[in-house]
Amino acid sequence: MxxxxxxxxxxxxxxxxxxxxxxxxxxxxxxxxxxxxxTSLDEVVLVTGIGCHAKMADYLNINSFYAIHGRxxxxxxxxxxxxxxxxxxxxxxDGDAYAEGLDHLIFAAKRNIDITVLVHNNRVYxxxxxxxxxxxxxxxxxxxxxxxxxxxxxxxxxxxxxxGATYIARGYTxxxxxxxxxxxxxxxxxxFACIDILQICAxxxxxxxxxxxxxxxxxxxxxxxxxxxxxxxxxxxxNSEKPIALGLFYRQVxxxxxxxxxxxxxxxxxxxxxxxxxxxxxx
Amino acid sequence: xREQEVSILVGGKAGxxxxxxxxxxxxxLNHLGYAPYLYFDYPSLxxxxxxxxIIRGAQKAIGVHRDPVDxxxxxxxxxxxxxxxxxxxxxxxxxxxxTVHADGQGVPVSRILSEEKAPAVMGNSAVIGAFAKAxxxxxxxxxxxFSAHMPKGVDLNLRVARRAYDHVMTVLPIxxxxxxxxSLITGNEAIGxxxxxxxxxxxxxxxxxxxxxxLHFLAENAGRFGITVIHPENxxxxxxxxxxxxxxxxxxxxxxxxxxxxxxxxxxxLAGMAEIPVVLLVSQRTGPSTGLPTYTAQSDLxxxxxxxxxxxPRFVVAPGDAQDAYLWSAVAMNIAWKFQIPAFILADxxxxxxxxxxxxSGIPAIRVDEPLSWDGTEPYRRxxxxxxxxxxxxxxxxxxxxxxxxSYAHDESGITTEEAGAVRQxxxxxxxKSAGLAAEMETCETVRTNGVPGNGTAIACWGSAKGxxxxxxxxxxxxxxxxxxxxxxxxxxxxYALEGATRLVVVEENATGQFAxxxxxxxxxxxxxxxxxxxxxxxxxxxxxxLREVIA
Numbered sequence: 073m074x075x076x077x078x079x080x081x082x083x084x085x086x087x088x089x090x091x092x093x094x095x096x097x098x099x100x101x102x103x104x105x106x107x108x109x110x111t112s113l114d115e116v117v118l119v120t121g122i123g124c125h126a127k128m129a130d131y132l133n134i135n136s137f138y139a140i141h142g143r144x145x146x147x148x149x150x151x152x153x154x155x156x157x158x159x160x161x162x163x164x165x166d167g168d169a170y171a172e173g174l175d176h177l178i179f180a181a182k183r184n185i186d187i188t189v190l191v192h193n194n195r196v197y198x199x200x201x202x203x204x205x206x207x208x209x210x211x212x213x214x215x216x217x218x219x220x221x222x223x224x225x226x227x228x229x230x231x232x233x234x235x236g237a238t239y240i241a242r243g244y245t246x247x248x249x250x251x252x253x254x255x256x257x258x259x260x261x262x263x264f265a266c267i268d269i270l271q272i273c274a275x276x277x278x279x280x281x282x283x284x285x286x287x288x289x290x291x292x293x294x295x296x297x298x299x300x301x302x303x304x305x306x307x308x309x310x311n312s313e314k315p316i317a318l319g320l321f322y323r324q325v326x327x328x329x330x331x332x333x334x335x336x337x338x339x340x341x342x343x344x345x346x347x348x349x350x351x352x353x354x355x
Numbered sequence: 356x357r358e359q360e361v362s363i364l365v366g367g368k369a370g371x372x373x374x375x376x377x378x379x380x381x382x383x384l385n386h387l388g389y390a391p392y393l394y395f396d397y398p399s400l401x402x403x404x405x406x407x408x409i410i411r412g413a414q415k416a417i418g419v420h421r422d423p424v425d426x427x428x429x430x431x432x433x434x435x436x437x438x439x440x441x442x443x444x445x446x447x448x449x450x451x452x453x454t455v456h457a458d459g460q461g462v463p464v465s466r467i468l469s470e471e472k473a474p475a476v477m478g479n480s481a482v483i484g485a486f487a488k489a490x491x492x493x494x495x496x497x498x499x500x501f502s503a504h505m506p507k508g509v510d511l512n513l514r515v516a517r518r519a520y521d522h523v524m525t526v527l528p529i530x531x532x533x534x535x536x537x538s539l540i541t542g543n544e545a546i547g548x549x550x551x552x553x554x555x556x557x558x559x560x561x562x563x564x565x566x567x568x569x570l571h572f573l574a575e576n577a578g579r580f581g582i583t584v585i586h587p588e589n590x591x592x593x594x595x596x597x598x599x600x601x602x603x604x605x606x607x608x609x610x611x612x613x614x615x616x617x618x619x620x621x622x623x624x625l626a627g628m629a630e631i632p633v634v635l636l637v638s639q640r641t642g643p644s645t646g647l648p649t650y651t652a653q654s655d656l657x658x659x660x661x662x663x664x665x666x667x668p669r670f671v672v673a674p675g676d677a678q679d680a681y682l683w684s685a686v687a688m689n690i691a692w693k694f695q696i697p698a699f700i701l702a703d704x705x706x707x708x709x710x711x712x713x714x715x716s717g718i719p720a721i722r723v724d725e726p727l728s729w730d731g732t733e734p735y736r737r738x739x740x741x742x743x744x745x746x747x748x749x750x751x752x753x754x755x756x757x758x759x760x761x762s763y764a765h766d767e768s769g770i771t772t773e774e775a776g777a778v779r780q781x782x783x784x785x786x787x788k789s790a791g792l793a794a795e796m797e798t799c800e801t802v803r804t805n806g807v808p809g810n811g812t813a814i815a816c817w818g819s820a821k822g823x824x825x826x827x828x829x830x831x832x833x834x835x836x837x838x839x840x841x842x843x844x845x846x847x848x849x850x851y852a853l854e855g856a857t858r859l860v861v862v863e864e865n866a867t868g869q870f871a872x873x874x875x876x877x878x879x880x881x882x883x884x885x886x887x888x889x890x891x892x893x894x895x896x897x898x899x900x901x902l903r904e905v906i907a
Contacts, residue, residue, distance in 0.1 A: 117751045135751035138761040146592040150599020179588040341581045351538040351715035
């Protein structure tokens with residue numbers, strides 16, 4: 073299929089000014105570029121969790137697996153293992169990836185499975201109407217924590233570095249061109265790519281002014297130094313009043329999980345003969 | 356010694372290699388023309404504790420041990436003191452005389468090992484060699500079994516065994532029978548072979564007794580079977596990874612026990628809603644919770660039949676022995692893909708880790724059925740509504756197809772919907788798959804029977820209790836029935852099998868009578884239940900008195 077209509081007929085139900093629109097249009101632009109460059113979109117799969125972000129599966133006219141909350145990553149891992157030729161992209165929320173499915177995120181990074189994860193990090197639960205998430209700042213007043221949270225946010229970039237991800241970036245929904253480059257770079261990277269996308273929630277946690285006042289762009293220099301990346305990732309801890317770096321933090325090339333575990337070429341033994349031989353040896 | 360059969364107990368502490376020693380003894384019986392069965396009893400620890408195996412050989416294929424034993428191979432003193440009630444007046448005790456004092460055939464194990472410069476781990480070979488002589492097993496048989504079944508150090512093991520063989524006397528010769536040699540495999544191996552025969556390409560599992568030995572078996576043999584084996588971070592990932600693999604077109608199975616299956620239930624419900632084929636081995640152990648990790652139970656029947664939110668078709672098969680397990684594991688793979696549903700192989704510790712003799716020339720022929728595929732003539736809709744409720748499959752990467760799976764209620768193209776008509780339409784579609792599955796099962800032999808078919812008293816059992824119930828029914832002339840398929844419930848075939856029965860006794864290994872309740876739900880009223888729930892499987896010797904009590 074070429075030149076396909078990339079948006080489905082499904083009715084869009086995101087709130088006006090939601091950051092998800094930016095991510096959708098950015099992803100659409102990246103897919104169009106891929107198609108122009110010769111990639112068949114028949115070989116692209118989108119996997120989502122559950123949350124506002126996940127409606128992307130209904131809205132984009134590509135192969136999709138609309139999974140369950142927190143579990144997009146093991147599904148995506150299975151898809152990549154099933155067919156290494158597929159380009160597998162995950163759209164997940166911050167509650168999805170950093171709370172319910174944190175174990176899967178760490179293990180996907182640890183394995184360096186060649187998938188690209190876009191974390192729609194609005195730092196609040198939107199679809200369940202406004203509770204804190206793992207990246208909400210200390211003291212965040214949500215509907216489950218009316219007196220303010222009593223816990224610090226986690227720093228997902230630091231976590232991804234510690235876990236073994238080989239492409240780590242932070243984007244922002246108000247900087248679409250940069251976001252497009254980061255997503256395209258993640259898809260092009262052979263290995264586990266995690267892009268934490270600061271996304272405003274127009275209804276429950278609108279951080280637009282704060283982000284606009286604190287962001288700056290990382291220089292386009294060498295990104296292979298782990299310690300430099302760690303220091304940079306720790307500059308802003310998702311809580312304190314610090315400059316917020318945007319761009320690519322770390323990139324390194326390592327063997328991928330699917331190449332290590334799936335034998336090539338796939339051997340097709342005569343199973344009947346193999347089973348008979350096994351049974352014969354047990355006599 | 357019972358006529359035309361023999362029972363041998365091998366005991367020692369964990370780490371003594373009791374299971375391997377038992378496997379060698381089972382092969383001796385196999386080579387003598389007996390149909391062997393091995394029951395392995397061990398606590399959940401790595402070193403210490405008491406392990407024992409009971410190896411029984413009979414004239415006909417069996418699936419259960421007997422309590423009295425004719426020979427005891429005692430690697431430690433506890434083996435003699437602990438099993439006194441199993442001994443009869445002619446029981447022969449073969450023992451390591453360094454650690455055990457008993458009447459019988461003592462073997463100077465440490466002296467033999469030091470003279471042969473053999474490592475301590477070969478001490479079992481000395482006791483096995485002495486047993487062979489005491490039982491009148493020809494040296495050629497010992498040589499043949501050691502050569503074929505010892506993974507390494509055959510020559511040294513044989514020298515150690517020979518020294519002990521020459522040290523003792525033949526006291527209770529085991530007569531040779533004329534049966535053909537069988538293949539000795541565990542229930543889990545049979546399940547694995549059936550999955551492979553059924554076209555499995557991926558096996559995904561997180562270790563949990565008593566399913567782990569299937570993970571080990573398939574991982575060890577992945578190359579020769581042409582499969583890939585993955586051990587992910589937890590059972591949640593296991594199930595979801597399997598669903599991703601199936602979406603990508605790979606026939607995938609997962610394996611666990613009850614506790615791990617608890618974590619898989621959200622993925623199971625997803626498989627039901629998104630109509631994704633997946634095969635699950637759930638091997639039961641004693642619960643609730645961590646329970647008795649290495650002991651058996653049949654207490655997850657209702658859990659498996661009802662797990663997962665919402666309503667969706669599922670296939671549940673509970674094989675009774677290795678032969679059943681091989682056939683039905685392959686069938687489960689085909690059924691999962693034909694109907695795009697989860698298919699369960701419900702086993703238990705007794706089946707998973709018991710060793711059964713199967714005739715390799717008699718294993719059923721398996722065909723890998725291709726699922727209904729998209730023909731490309733119309734735009735692809737993953738959930739296209741059809742008369743049978745089964746939508747043609749295709750996989751991402753197929754030219755011209757957009758394949759959309761969805762955990763939400765969805766329309767035919769896989770896009771989320773909350774529209775009442777579409778929700779009802781998809782629910783009806785899934786229900787038609789249930790009906791189709793039930794109709795297909797009517798064409799298979801889903802209920803097994805044994806004993807005297809016309810007898811008015813019938814024993815109903817399921818799963819591994821088949822071994823004990825079929826044997827007891829034959830022994831005292833009752834009728835025995837075992838539905839292999841439990842969902843869809845084989846009402847027609849079971850009713851037929853129970854025709855004319857005036858008294859129905861249910862035997863199962865749980866405390867609440869779960870199978871009896873299932874029968875009642877389907878209009879079949881048991882008159883009595885015989886339950887065991889201490890982690891140990893019934894032997895005929897334990898079951899018979901209780902059976903006589905309820906049918907008196």
